[in-house]
Amino acid sequence: MNDNQKIAELIFPGGISTDEILKRYPNRNLKHGQEVTRFAPSPTGFMHIGNFFPAFISYNIAKQSDGVFYLRFEDTDSKREIKEAKNVIYQVLERFNIFPDEFQTLDGKDVGNYGPYVQSQRVDIYRAFAKKLVAEGKAFPCFCKKTEGKEDVLKLRESKFQQDDEKEYDPCRNMTFDEIKTHIDNGESFAIRLKTKNDGSQRVKFYDLIKGEIEAKANSKDFILLKNDGVPPYAFAHAIDDTLMGTTIVVRGEEYISSTPMHIELFEALGFKPICYCHNPLIWKIDESGSKRKISKRKDPEADMRYYFSEGYPIESVLEYLLNLINSGFEIWRKQNPDLPWSEYKFGIKDITTVAPVFDLIKLNDIAKNVIAFQSGERLYQNWLNWAKEFDLPLSQLLERQKEKFIKLCSMERDNCIKPRKDIFNYKMMKSYFVYAFDRPQINNLDENFKEFIKVYLESFVMPKSNEEWFEHIKKVAGENGFAIDNKLYKQNPQDYKGNIAKACLYARYAITGQESGPSLYYIIDALGEEETRERLAKIQEI
Ligand code: GLU
Numbered sequence: 001m002n003d004n005q006k007i008a009e010l011i012f013p014g015g016i017s018t019d020e021i022l023k024r025y026p027n028r029n030l031k032h033g034q035e036v037t038r039f040a041p042s043p044t045g046f047m048h049i050g051n052f053f054p055a056f057i058s059y060n061i062a063k064q065s066d067g068v069f070y071l072r073f074e075d076t077d078s079k080r081e082i083k084e085a086k087n088v089i090y091q092v093l094e095r096f097n098i099f100p101d102e103f104q105t106l107d108g109k110d111v112g113n114y115g116p117y118v119q120s121q122r123v124d125i126y127r128a129f130a131k132k133l134v135a136e137g138k139a140f141p142c143f144c145k146k147t148e149g150k151e152d153v154l155k156l157r158e159s160k161f162q163q164d165d166e167k168e169y170d171p172c173r174n175m176t177f178d179e180i181k182t183h184i185d186n187g188e189s190f191a192i193r194l195k196t197k198n199d200g201s202q203r204v205k206f207y208d209l210i211k212g213e214i215e216a217k218a219n220s221k222d223f224i225l226l227k228n229d230g231v232p233p234y235a236f237a238h239a240i241d242d243t244l245m246g247t248t249i250v251v252r253g254e255e256y257i258s259s260t261p262m263h264i265e266l267f268e269a270l271g272f273k274p275i276c277y278c279h280n281p282l283i284w285k286i287d288e289s290g291s292k293r294k295i296s297k298r299k300d301p302e303a304d305m306r307y308y309f310s311e312g313y314p315i316e317s318v319l320e321y322l323l324n325l326i327n328s329g330f331e332i333w334r335k336q337n338p339d340l341p342w343s344e345y346k347f348g349i350k351d352i353t354t355v356a357p358v359f360d361l362i363k364l365n366d367i368a369k370n371v372i373a374f375q376s377g378e379r380l381y382q383n384w385l386n387w388a389k390e391f392d393l394p395l396s397q398l399l400e401r402q403k404e405k406f407i408k409l410c411s412m413e414r415d416n417c418i419k420p421r422k423d424i425f426n427y428k429m430m431k432s433y434f435v436y437a438f439d440r441p442q443i444n445n446l447d448e449n450f451k452e453f454i455k456v457y458l459e460s461f462v463m464p465k466s467n468e469e470w471f472e473h474i475k476k477v478a479g480e481n482g483f484a485i486d487n488k489l490y491k492q493n494p495q496d497y498k499g500n501i502a503k504a505c506l507y508a509r510y511a512i513t514g515q516e517s518g519p520s521l522y523y524i525i526d527a528l529g530e531e532e533t534r535e536r537l538a539k540i541q542e543i
Pocket residue numbers: 039040041042051074234238250251252253
């Protein structure tokens with residue numbers, strides 16, 4: 001045993017060897033082109049769109065290659081962990097229908113052969129690899145008390161090894177076996193640091209699947225592999241996990257580019273094949289003042305993926321919007337293929353945008369309007385009801401009690417319609433969109449002809465059986481009561497009429513709904529029913 005091996009055994013006696021671990025994780029039997037991707041969230045209680053974005057890209061890469069998409073919880077930072085967080089992540093993935101093929105269930109069962117899929121359950125693995133690096137002289141124990149997670153303090157420390165600013169060598173890097181033994185015998189805790197082989201003069205090149213070749217200063221810092229509590233920070237844990245779990249492409253936000261040189265040195269030290277990275281641009285937002293900034297969890301409610309549930313956006317509209325952000329070619333494809341599900345859209349990694357996309361709620365709403373426009377009335381009613389059951393219980397009870405009426409309202413100008421209406425973009429807005437179906441409207445007198453027309457309209461009112469029949473009837477009443485049926489004639493001599501037929505229709509619509517535009521009034525009358533329509537018309541004489 002050489003000194004390094006002796007140190008390794010002293011600080012980590014016994015334990016499983018890396019060879020045994022490697023046997024537990026055989027290579028995946030992938031066919032040519034199959035990719036293994038993952039979503040590796042830290043369960044901090046929030047599902048940020050900035051995390052969902054690479055997860056969705058990863059999902060697509062795996063599915064499009066008939067590969068594997070797995071979920072790994074990076075829960076090594078117990079201080080930031082929130083109890084409900086894992087639940088939220090499962091819920092979001094499930095609802096957005098991008099559920100992983102491999103994962104650990106909430107009650108702790110691993111689905112897939114490369115688990116455990118939760119980092120806090122992999123501590124023995126990290127320890128084994130740390131031990132191996134120490135035995136090879138590539139890592140060392142560090143007894144400085146300030147090492148718990150805080151690496152920056154190194155810079156401040158006086159050290160005979162720190163000869164210039166370029167390298168950040170730790171004072172413990174060359175301790176002898178005896179020195180280490182003294183610390184261990186004193187019962188001191190220690191962190192494990194990488195003994196960087198660089199001195200600050202080297203550069204490193206790596207290939208990013210989205211951004212191409214990137215050149216940067218090589219790592220020259222003795223960074224932490226295991227903290228004093230034996231738990232690894234992100235860099236060490238992901239290098240081991242992504243390798244053992246057979247990840248072929250790591251998609252992650254571009255904030256990780258600056259630490260990639262560290263990761264590259266780590267893969268090399270561990271003797272692992274370098275992994276393919278794909279750093280996606282972050283999502284930006286233009287705020288009220290017109291300035292561009294990163295979408296923020298504090299300022300932007302839409303940064304939380306649960307926002308789309310509570311607002312009642314159809315999930316496919318959000319996914320389609322994100323596909324648009326990933327690759328603008330999606331919009332063209334969608335126009336050419338209005339009936340295909342989004343999942344039929346194929347894009348290559350090279351198609352992923354290199355430009356930071358800007359989140360635009362108006363664009364999302366446009367997509368959502370389109371998605372909702374193609375739902376049948378029954379389906380829209382059901383989706384609205386499902387939404388209400390979760391977010392507005394009294395509304396859901398009403399929707400159930402008056403099912404027939406609301407299905408009719410939801411079906412207006414949509415079922416069997418070549419150009420369905422495109423004015424609803426989420427289920428939450430439907431209550432105000434159909435406000436007249438819940439309450440009788442507050443009506444003001446529009447002008448001197450309004451009450452008079454509604455009076456004659458009510459006197460001759462017959463429940464219409466079709467849109468045509470309704471229109472023929474109102475036309476007749478209007479014509480007989482001083483309104484122009486022919487718009488040309490009206491335009492020539494407007495003074496001869498009380499208004500045109502559009503005006504008469506507006507009076508009727510306003511009296512019944514309190515609104516001045518909307519779907520053909522026939523459908524609203526049909527949904528409200530004869531009695532209610534008559535009562536609303538009668539009420540006008542009271543104003
Ligand atoms: N746990 C990291 C995060 O939540 C994952 C980064 C990665 O995907 O590698 O940011």
